[in-house]
Amino acid sequence: MEMERTFVLIKPDGVQRGLVGRIIGRFEKKGLKVVSTKMFWVNEDMAKKYYAEHEGKDFFPGLVEYVTSGPSVAIVLEGKGAVATVRGLIGTTDPAEAHPGTIRGDMGMDISRNLIHGADSLESAHREIRLFFSPQELLDYSRVDRTWLYKE
Ligand code: IDP
Ligand code: MG
Numbered sequence: 001m002e003m004e005r006t007f008v009l010i011k012p013d014g015v016q017r018g019l020v021g022r023i024i025g026r027f028e029k030k031g032l033k034v035v036s037t038k039m040f041w042v043n044e045d046m047a048k049k050y051y052a053e054h055e056g057k058d059f060f061p062g063l064v065e066y067v068t069s070g071p072s073v074a075i076v077l078e079g080k081g082a083v084a085t086v087r088g089l090i091g092t093t094d095p096a097e098a099h100p101g102t103i104r105g106d107m108g109m110d111i112s113r114n115l116i117h118g119a120d121s122l123e124s125a126h127r128e129i130r131l132f133f134s135p136q137e138l139l140d141y142s143r144v145d146r147t148w149l150y151k152e
Contacts, residue, residue, distance in 0.1 A: 001080040007128035009117040012070035031149040035076040074132045090118045
């Protein structure tokens with residue numbers, strides 16, 4: 001398994017519901033390293049760029065309104081196989097169907113308020129990281145528990 005960086009956005013409902021700490025805590029506890037984080041109020045332009053793949057779908061206008069409705073928290077996480085691991089921790093798109101134990105399964109009720117976004121591939125992760133962070137904002141350090149998380 002290769003070391004990967006992935007991108008996560010805690011959407012405005014996560015911030016408004018006071019779940020930021022608990023959500024980041026799940027990633028930390030799993031062993032993912034926080035490479036960078038910042039609060040970010042996504043504007044319409046950015047939302048459309050970021051969700052370009054969904055343009056034209058019936059839920060698109062509502063999706064843009066939702067993600068621009070308040071501040072979000074953007075996070076870059078690093079770990080072996082981080083893209084798939086993070087998607088697994090987040091759970092399927094609809095919180096009503098997401099398995100218990102996942103972030104969406106444990107904390108949400110409605111597909112239109114699903115708390116968090118996670119990059120779906122290494123390519124999307126790179127694109128989204130570049131969209132939200134400058135290279136200097138991505139911090140290079142090791143967690144002290146590294147040798148306890150990975151054999152090598
Ligand atoms: P994902 O976030 O699990 O990758 P996608 O299919 O990429 O799911 O959809 C992006 C976002 O669009 C979802 O997280 C959700 O906020 C919203 N969305 C997707 N499908 C629907 C829907 O059927 N109704 C309302 N919102 C939706
Ligand atoms: Mg997606």
